[in-house]
Amino acid sequence: MRVVILGSGRGSNAEALLIARQKAQLGRAEIVQIFSDRENAGILAHGQAYGVPSAFLNPGPFKTKFDDDGEARYIEAIQNCRPDLIVLAGFMRILKPRFIDAFAGKIINLHPSLLPSFPGLDGIGQAWRRGVKITGCTVHYVTAEVDGGPIIDQAAVRIEKTDTLETLEARVHAAEHALLPAVVARLSMAGVK
Numbered sequence: 001m002r003v004v005i006l007g008s009g010r011g012s013n014a015e016a017l018l019i020a021r022q023k024a025q026l027g028r029a030e031i032v033q034i035f036s037d038r039e040n041a042g043i044l045a046h047g048q049a050y051g052v053p054s055a056f057l058n059p060g061p062f063k064t065k066f067d068d069d070g071e072a073r074y075i076e077a078i079q080n081c082r083p084d085l086i087v088l089a090g091f092m093r094i095l096k097p098r099f100i101d102a103f104a105g106k107i108i109n110l111h112p113s114l115l116p117s118f119p120g121l122d123g124i125g126q127a128w129r130r131g132v133k134i135t136g137c138t139v140h141y142v143t144a145e146v147d148g149g150p151i152i153d154q155a156a157v158r159i160e161k162t163d164t165l166e167t168l169e170a171r172v173h174a175a176e177h178a179l180l181p182a183v184v185a186r187l188s189m190a191g192v193k
Contacts, residue, residue: 006036026181029188
C-alpha cells in the first residue's frame with residue numbers, strides 16, 4: 001500500500017509513522033512521499049532523516065485553504081505518487097470537494113479528540129476547557145464535513161486531576177503516536193476502504 005503523508009508542522013505524527021516503518025510495524029504500508037504546505041516545517045526534516053522524499057508544495061496565498069492553483073498542484077503531485085492512502089498528519093488546511101473527490105475513500109485524518117466531540121481547531125484545549133473526564137484521539141476518513149467523516153478508530157485518554165493542559169497534550173500526543181501507525185498497518189493488511 002503506497003502512502004503519502006501531508007503535514008504542516010513539526011511532524012511528530014509523521015515521525016511516529018516513519019519509526020513504525022523502520023521497525024517493520026506498518027504492515028504492507030510503504031511511505032512514498034511527504035508533502036508540506038510550509039517551507040520550513042519540521043515534517044520535511046523527518047522525511048529526509050528517514051530517507052523518504054519530502055517536499056514543500058506551494059498551497060497558494062491563503063492560510064487555511066488552497067487557492068485553485070495550489071489545489072491543482074497538490075492533486076497532480078499526489079496523483080503522480082499513485083497513492084493508496086493519504087494521511088493527514090497535522091495538515092492544517094480545509095480540503096474542498098475537488099480535492100476530496102480526486103482521492104475518494106483514500107484520505108484519513110488524525111484528530112486530537114474523541115470525535116464527534118470537539119471537532120476543528122484545538123481539540124485538546126476544547127476538551128480541557130470543557131472539563132471532560134475523558135478525551136483522546138480519532139482517526140477518521142475525510143469527507144467534506146470538517147472532522148465529520150466515518151471513524152476508523154479511537155484511543156481514549158483519561159484527564160487526571162493532576163493534569164495541566166501541557167501534560168494532557170503530551171499524553172494525547174503519545175496516544176496519537178500509537179494509534180495512527182496501528183491504523184495504517186491495519187488498513188495496509190486489509191486493503192483500503
